[in-house]
Amino acid sequence: MLEAPKPKTITTQAMEKIRQLIFDGELAAGSDHLESELADRLGMSRTPVREATLMLAQQGLLEVRPRKGVRISTLSLKDMGEIYSVLTELESLAAEEAASSGYSDEDLKALKQSIEAMETALEREDREAWAHADDAFHDELVRLGGNSRVESIVSMMANQVRRARAMTLYIRPLPLKSNEDHRAVYDAIKEGDSDKARDRHRSHRQHAREVLIDLLKKHKLFHI
Amino acid sequence: MLEAPKPKTITTQAMEKIRQLIFDGELAAGSDHLESELADRLGMSRTPVREATLMLAQQGLLEVRPRKGVRISTLSLKDMGEIYSVLTELESLAAEEAASSGYSDEDLKALKQSIEAMETALEREDREAWAHADDAFHDELVRLGGNSRVESIVSMMANQVRRARAMTLYIRPLPLKSNEDHRAVYDAIKEGDSDKARDRHRSHRQHAREVLIDLLKKHKLFHI
DNA sequence: GGATTTAATTACGTATACGCAATTCAATGT
DNA sequence: ACATTGAATTGCGTATACGTAATTAAATCC
Structure with missing residues (x-):
């Protein structure tokens, strides 16, 4: 690396x-x-x-x-949809690959810590801290995937939607359910169940995509 | 577009x-x-x-x-694997999206033609023509997917492996089975069965990835 | 007065200039 | 011989210069 x-x-x-x-x-x-x-x-x-x-x-x-x-550059709703689709696919691939890599608990420590950080942030309703930990989770997941192209593409796409995420951070509902998903992905990786890791992360991401896009529509943020 | x-x-x-x-x-x-x-x-x-x-x-x-x-840039086997993984995911996404777009037969004409071109090229054992038609198929598939980011990433990745594909064109077995896959993907898109389109293309690509990598290993082309 | 041509300005696209970091190589010392 | 030092060279990183396409303003014509 x-x-x-x-x-x-x-x-x-x-x-x-x-x-x-x-x-x-x-x-x-x-x-x-x-x-x-x-x-x-x-x-x-x-x-x-x-x-x-x-x-x-x-x-x-x-x-x-x-x-x-x-x-x-500005982002239209279509652009946001495109970017989130790419993120969904490539992060799911990363989750799959991470699960088949036979990582030890030690290797997965950073991932686990980011999940815990998200949980405590949620309890305190500290959105900034949650967003930070969520970034850390996704970054670490992609890193564990071990595909440097995926890393750089994901980082590019994440950069492009950064503004939109910042804008919606305070208007969206607290992602109370998302920690279940994160835990499930983590467990699947730990167990080496690559299909489960992939599927679980994929549905997590697809859900996040829909929530975000609905939110943007509701607030008439068609162009960011 | x-x-x-x-x-x-x-x-x-x-x-x-x-x-x-x-x-x-x-x-x-x-x-x-x-x-x-x-x-x-x-x-x-x-x-x-x-x-x-x-x-x-x-x-x-x-x-x-x-x-x-x-x-x-040179490409190691790891690089090739990375790139093909990305191509697999993003093209499969494109197939899925294409299938849910409700395209008419007319819209899918170019895709169909590329499949037919591959078939006739295979009968003649004309590898250059086959490669050309295969490119056309993949380009058109991605275009039909309608995600401009996917288009540009796929094109970048395809550019990176261009040399390797050219090198292996004459040493690999004729891809006799692959037309079944192409047809199946085409049919799934036409029927609007997005899951099938996605899964079928994905397994097609994963197989192609394995074949290519085995081939490179067999010929000791560890670095291109 | 509005449209069209022409002049003036702006901002970039490309070429050139220049100094410094990195490499090469020779000279010196051991 | 080999290592070390330092001078000479190389090649780039950045600044600057300049011509030209694109825009704006002015002037002319109807």
């Missing part, structure tokens, strides 16, 4: 900073920006900014529109 | 040309190249070449190694 040591070039910094600006909403979805504006804002020249935007465009976070600048 | 009209900038041309050089094997897997070398080769300056390589790196076709130039 060794990754290449990351080069800390200015281009890389630009990518991370721009990504963060998008996640924080400082570059609002749908807004347009000049390369020179971003360069000024980040205190560097256009070159690394330009390179960063081209890479981020490949990841779907923004579009570079020739001669028109950079537009931060 | 309208895509944004493609800008024909030099950077775009660089991307396409470099991609083609990789597919054609003129930039061999594992080989290193200077930005200036590629720039000379393509008759342009370093800037668009550099931008192109950064984007292609996001797609996994090559790596940009700071201060060391561009390295064309």
Whole structure:
């Protein structure tokens, strides 16, 4: 699981900073920006900014529109549906693979801890903490799946829906039932039952997808 | 399904040309190249070449190694397995979605034609034609799935394994059984049986994955 | 007054310039 | 011989320059 040591070039910094600006909403979805504006804002020249935007465009976070600048991507309901479908499939694959990997309890410690963190967060109705632990669960699940492509695609897709998740965090019902699912997935992985791990995670995700989309519709958030 | 009209900038041309050089094997897997070398080769300056390589790196076709130039990606057996797993999941999703879309016979014409093309190619033992039709089948299936993210991820993954498929085209057994699968998937989509479409395509893909990996092992092609 | 042509501006796409990190290689010391 | 050091070279990362497509504004015509 060794990754290449990351080069800390200015281009890389630009990518991370721009990504963060998008996640924080400082570059609002749908807004347009000049390369020179971003360069000024980040205190560097256009070159690394330009390179960063081209890479981020490949990841779907923004579009570079020739001669028109950079537009931060928006998400329609259809986009959300697409992304959640992909997440469902690939995370379910990860769950299946994790279950067939013969992990020890020790290997699964982080996964278990994230479930426990979700439970205590739910008891306290601490939505931020719950969201954080939920992220940790999904990240760890995918990591245990051991497929680096799945990891990077899932991370890309999760990045794209980050804003939407943040927006809905406080308007959605507390996911009281979801911990059952998490536990069931965890147990299936521990038992090595790959079909069960897969199916259980898949239905969990499909349900989450429906809840989210209904919620967005109900609040008329057709475009984020 | 309208895509944004493609800008024909030099950077775009660089991307396409470099991609083609990789597919054609003129930039061999594992080989290193200077930005200036590629720039000379393509008759342009370093800037668009550099931008192109950064984007292609996001797609996994090559790596940009700071201060060391561009390295064309190689594929290990593990990589092949990873990619085929992703393809299996996402294509199966596409089959499922296609089946629940209520497509008419007319809508499914291209899919049917690709199956027929595979059958006639098999009778003639024309492997090139078969491979071409097989590509068409998978492309069309994914298109019918109607998920643009799935389309682009699948296309990325298919690009990554292109070399390996070309290498094995003449050493693998003729896929005589696979047309049954294709027909079954087609029928399931036509009938609107999404579970069947999904399951059938999934097992088809899983089988193909195993065959390919065994083949690579048998020929000691551990690294392509 | 509204439409159309033309001039001016803007912002990008590409080329070029330049300095530094990384590598190479030779010279020196042991 | 081998290791070590340091100079020379290489190749990239970033900045800057510049021409041109796209947009806006102005001017002209009907």
